[in-house]
Ligand code: B12
């Protein structure tokens with residue numbers, strides 16, 4: 029939680045010596061509060077004041093980075109409880125858990141599946157972020173061997189899970205320096221875990237078996253022991269209990285600036301689920317309600333794709349819809365005889381149409397109008413995708429010069445625009461396309477010049 | 478231990494209105510039971526700072542003629558039941574629905590316009606086939622909605638149906654019919670707090686008691702505007718709990734209709750392999766949309782697939798476990 033100008037002023041020398049370039053300490057404090065100057069500009073701040081000020085400036089939920097290179101991902105550093113207040117920033121990492129008791133071939137297959145899985149939506153590549161490897165065997169060597177075998181197949185970050193520090197130490201040695209998360213320090217083992225995490229320079233998850241008091245106590249101890257990068261497991265597994273706990277943690281961090289719980293959270297939707305569907309439901313809850321990492325026990329593309337889509341939705345900035353540049357887009361090498369269609373520049377709309385045009389194999393042109401990133405009907409209702417906008421796009425882009433016909437297909441949902449548009453574009457024939465993008469290929473097949 | 482963590486609690490001053498659908502014989506209707514929604518004094522499922530007297534409920538959608546345009550996954554799951562609204566409604570009740578949402582399409586499968594006599598006959602058949610409270614939605618064009626819903630309201634007088642959709646451009650006739658015959662209405666507005674409030678005010682100005690109004694914030698499916706619906710529902714719920722009277726209506730979300738319209742729920746081929754199996758993907762699409770909207774304040778979710786009903790029923794049960 030940021031300090032106010034007055035609160036900062038109390039920490040300054042109050043001598044008004046002007047060396048910072050401001051007439052008074054108070055003026056300087058105000059600038060500091062507005063983040064327009066650096067504390068260093070005052071040569072006289074005491075060490076305690078410095079510490080207090082930098083602690084207050086730290087984000088209320090610590091930013092944790094896992095993995096390395098192109099697979100690095102970060103979690104935490106969220107600033108709001110509800111996405112409409114600003115936006116959620118760092119998408120929760122999705123992980124698949126494997127156990128070191130599973131047959132080697134199965135482990136390899138799972139690692140490869142998760143490693144290669146990627147699916148595109150609105151021009152954004154969506155992937156899983158990590159693999160969790162659990163020391164279910166209880167044996168350190170088996171664990172280390174499994175980790176090494178998995179590492180040979182992927183550069184995805186790992187969550188290494190064991191309740192024995194020696195096992196984690198052995199696994200860490202096989203991990204290849206990709207900055208895994210160690211799971212988990214508990215009341216029983218936290219000192220040994222802290223040592224392993226410290227030696228490896230990696231983040232450490234903390235698991236409570238007795239609610240938030242125990243959790244806060246543990247993180248305080250670990251933080252005092254010099255471990256700054258922590259991830260929380262508050263312990264609840266059931267839907268209602270974990271919703272309450274995760275909400276409470278988020279509130280404590282953001283509203284009370286409560287440092288002991290100012291860390292991202294790891295969740296395990298599969299642990300009390302009795303079916304894959306129950307796991308999906310819990311995972312969906314965790315995407316919306318405050319998880320930093322979601323460790324799944326099943327992987328199926330038919331489930332992964334909806335979950336990744338939900339994550340994309342929830343983490344979209346409510347202030348700016350994802351949009352594409354207006355202009356002329358080409359599909360399948362169009363020529364002067366190819367059909368011309370038009371749509372808006374909302375990414376979801378553009379990609380729905382582009383996907384069909386591309387997939388149809390039929391050469392075509394797509395004129396994307398500047399509708400301020402809104403869908404066809406939203407833009408139409410808001411007056412941003414009307415006859416005037418479309419006519420203007422036709423004229424300013426010079427699309428006519430690319431064609432030897434004057435035919436323009438508009439989305440079926442805005443069929444009402446056709447008359448007005450013919451008035452705006454003399455000499456053009458306005459054709460009404462299907463309502464849904466899926467029906468575009470069939471429409472193009474019978475489209476005649 | 479260094480003290481205990483003090484849980485920050487919101488002190489909400491408002492509550493969601495309780496709305497009861499359906500009327501039993503002694504209440505002037507013919508339902509075997511009624512369903513009450515609303516009454517919350519806290520954000521969804523946060524029992525640590527308020528009460529949730531009524532769990533969210535599930536409605537299953539039934540249509541008055543064969544929905545040939547539905548996803549093949551739905552057509553297969555329901556089979557021949559889709560050919561007869563009464564059979565369909567009975568099966569929906571068996572599957573564990575709390576409510577039936579009957580959609581009058583406005584045209585039959587031969588493309589002929591539905592007459593008021595046909596519409597009222599269908600509503601009667603559905604009321605006879607099931608003891609559940611019923612929601613009736615018109616085709617969605619002002620003129621036809623008014624024509625059909627007025628006839629339905631009269632034919633089913635006293636049943637406490639929920640009639641919809643009332644929109645800012647077309648609510649007067651439906652509200653008047655509901656008022657005259659003892660029904661409820663659904664106020665529908667396009668993902669906007671102020672428009673939702675405004676419509677509730679207009680409807681209440683017609684002397685419709687607010688415990689007979691449900692609110693439809695407009696549903697965007699997963700991947701198709703879900704995040705907008707999610708956020709507007711959170712905002713409406715926060716406004717309601719903060720004491721803003723005209724946002725305190727229970728919310729209904731047409732999850733199935735939106736979710737099953739999307740390509741992800743329909744296309745078996747010609748889609749990326751990463752989308753996985755159609756049936757599993759499409760059902761998951763509906764499950765995820767429903768779950769997310771329940772978490773943002775839905776009191777009624779209207780679903781389409783039999784399997785989703787079981788999963789969401791179980792989800793609600795778990796979320797209500799204190
Ligand atoms: C999300 C949403 C919003 C979001 C905006 C999202 C965005 N960036 O556009 C928000 C909440 C901001 C919003 C606002 C409004 N909205 Co709005 N919104 C929706 C919602 C839920 C989904 C829209 C969507 O994303 N669709 C998905 C995209 C991909 O669809 P699409 O662009 O139409 O594209 C499809 C087809 O048209 C086709 N297609 C597209 N291009 C082309 C081109 C050709 C040639 C062809 C053949 C086909 C084709 O392919 C696509 C896939 O099939 C719909 C209701 C619904 N459930 O659909 C209402 C809806 C569109 N909104 C509506 C309204 C009225 C509004 C507002 C005007 C309300 C208000 N008065 O404030 C405002 C306007 C915005 C403003 N003033 O700034 C109405 C429009 C009513 C109408 N029929 O005119 C709708 C239908 C809701 C309703 N039932 O009332 N909205």
Ligand code: SF4
Pocket residue numbers: 040041042043044045046047048049050051052053054056069070071072073
């Ligand atoms: S340099 Fe420091 S002590 Fe001097 S006026 Fe600025 S803030 Fe005050």
